[in-house]
Amino acid sequence: MKKAITFTLNNEVIETEVDPKWTLLYLLREVLEMTGTKEGCGYGECGACTVIINGQAVDSCLYPVMEAEGRKITTIEGIMLKSGELDPIQQALVQNGAVQCGFCTPGMVMSAKALLDEKERPTEDDIKDSIAGNLCRCTGYVNIVDAIKSVAGGR
Amino acid sequence: MRSYEYYKPQTMQEAVGLMDRLEDAKFIAGGTDVMVLLRQKKLALKNLISLRNIGDLVYIDKKDGLKIGSATTHTEIVKDEFIKRFYSALNDATTHLGSRQIRNVATVGGNICNAAPSADTACPLLVLDAKVIIVGQKGEREVDIDDFFLGPNKIALERGEIVKGFHMPQFGDNTGSAYIKHTRRQAMDLPMIGIGARITIKIGKSEVRCRDALCTIDTISNVLARLQDEELEIEDARIAMGVVAPRPIRAKQAEAALKGKVVSEKLFREIGEIAATEAQPRDSIRGEAWYRKEMVKVLVRRALMRSIDRVIRPDDTIYPERLW
Ligand SMILES: Cc1cc2nc3c(=O)[nH]c(=O)nc-3n(C[C@H](O)[C@H](O)[C@H](O)COP(=O)(O)OP(=O)(O)OC[C@H]3O[C@@H](n4cnc5c(N)ncnc54)[C@H](O)[C@@H]3O)c2cc1C
Ligand code: FES
Ligand code: FES
Numbered sequence: 001m002k003k004a005i006t007f008t009l010n011n012e013v014i015e016t017e018v019d020p021k022w023t024l025l026y027l028l029r030e031v032l033e034m035t036g037t038k039e040g041c042g043y044g045e046c047g048a049c050t051v052i053i054n055g056q057a058v059d060s061c062l063y064p065v066m067e068a069e070g071r072k073i074t075t076i077e078g079i080m081l082k083s084g085e086l087d088p089i090q091q092a093l094v095q096n097g098a099v100q101c102g103f104c105t106p107g108m109v110m111s112a113k114a115l116l117d118e119k120e121r122p123t124e125d126d127i128k129d130s131i132a133g134n135l136c137r138c139t140g141y142v143n144i145v146d147a148i149k150s151v152a153g154g155r
Numbered sequence: 156m157r158s159y160e161y162y163k164p165q166t167m168q169e170a171v172g173l174m175d176r177l178e179d180a181k182f183i184a185g186g187t188d189v190m191v192l193l194r195q196k197k198l199a200l201k202n203l204i205s206l207r208n209i210g211d212l213v214y215i216d217k218k219d220g221l222k223i224g225s226a227t228t229h230t231e232i233v234k235d236e237f238i239k240r241f242y243s244a245l246n247d248a249t250t251h252l253g254s255r256q257i258r259n260v261a262t263v264g265g266n267i268c269n270a271a272p273s274a275d276t277a278c279p280l281l282v283l284d285a286k287v288i289i290v291g292q293k294g295e296r297e298v299d300i301d302d303f304f305l306g307p308n309k310i311a312l313e314r315g316e317i318v319k320g321f322h323m324p325q326f327g328d329n330t331g332s333a334y335i336k337h338t339r340r341q342a343m344d345l346p347m348i349g350i351g352a353r354i355t356i357k358i359g360k361s362e363v364r365c366r367d368a369l370c371t372i373d374t375i376s377n378v379l380a381r382l383q384d385e386e387l388e389i390e391d392a393r394i395a396m397g398v399v400a401p402r403p404i405r406a407k408q409a410e411a412a413l414k415g416k417v418v419s420e421k422l423f424r425e426i427g428e429i430a431a432t433e434a435q436p437r438d439s440i441r442g443e444a445w446y447r448k449e450m451v452k453v454l455v456r457r458a459l460m461r462s463i464d465r466v467i468r469p470d471d472t473i474y475p476e477r478l479w
Contacts, residue, residue: 003161019158020158020159020160020161020203021157021158021159021161021193023190023194042194043191043194043195044187044190044191044253044254044256044257045343047254047256050256056230056259056260057255057256057259058256058259058260059256059257059260061194062186062187062190062191062194062260063186063190063260064161064183064186064190064203064205066161066163066205067163067205067207069163111255111256114255115255129255129342130255132254132255132341132342132343133253133254133255133256133257133342133343134254
């Protein structure tokens, strides 16, 4: 049986009907058709589905949709600047050649954003720790770490 | 996936009542074990009872020891400087558990109640003498964590009972603890062996702090060699081992052999040998039994060294990665 829930998605209040067995990822991609958030493994291993819930990076593939109720959720679609430009993290990834196939990128951006929102000047270890749960098959991570570092150092 | 109802009680009593009333039900906290099992179709049920919205299950209380609510996330434990300083083994374990995304939602109660032989917080809670606080329809009861684990995914919880939290005694400056997770990868890996240790040094006999100038840069072996005539006597010690038996276990013979002895590297080497005789690891894809047994010797010794290190120079070793 469907249940009504209300939550904040990218600063907009959403009211929608959900099946309690859905994950947050399913609601985002299949129902709301916001396909920026990716599904890789579906088991919490790869981080492609990372979103920010109440300020913290979370794997949306393991997040019961019913827990979205009343919480504040940000996805990759919600981080564009008001001017319409890319977020500084996205710009840095582009500039550092840190995007190849791009499948891991939305998750990487959300993990990095959660870190930078929490810690203004993270160390390299903080950066590596923040993306340890984000798999990338293409880049070898070095450019991704450099990109996040450049944002952290540049502000 | 089969459909289920999802309940969000606000109090413990409500949660316990729901569990009593509903058939085919399970508690879900962070869901990082439960959701995986559901998605892999290894678990089918009609009702999920969420513990995520019960405020009374989330606490870190530092009066007379340490009390941690079962729905406290690993991230909250990692961030706590008091836990890092006085209950270091727990910080070691939560720091390297899963990924940031997992730690942000996964809870210590879920880790213990899932009762995997590899559960990272099990050894720390065993060496820190945690009591499991259980709440049911009839009230509250307490169980030693050592009596709580019954086997793989089996715990001493009656139907309808819920774990409220874990309470640990107070430890002073004369106690150090550590947990070492032996993995193939540095991140996102379950331990092929997990070793926890705690040492409490007898106070009064000698100065336990290392004050010599070399202390901040020297290896713990050298520091111990120089401190030999201080005769640091072990008042109490614990050793716990993960992934060497169907459940996380204490190496009780090794613990007994430490009691009353004077700290030395040689002693720790002998203790490692004793602990290895108490370990019954199996062959698995993560590592073969003989290798695991050999590593028990090394890691028990290392965990004891790290524990004593944290007693003699707490300020320097509080960030262990630098030295080990
Ligand atoms: C990608 C990934 C990596 C992981 N890495 C690690 C790792 O490195 N080390 C490790 O040890 N684990 C790891 N895990 C396993 C898991 O994250 C941990 O065991 C976690 O602590 C479980 O907590 P939870 O709150 O998510 O549990 P849940 O899945 O919500 O619950 C687990 C079990 O405990 C029961 N339960 C929960 N709370 C209570 C309570 N208060 N009272 C009674 N029963 C309760 C539930 O009914 C269920 O049976 C990993 C999991 C994933 C998906
Ligand atoms: S899809 Fe969620 S972690 Fe891989
Ligand atoms: S860019 Fe292809 S997976 Fe990361």
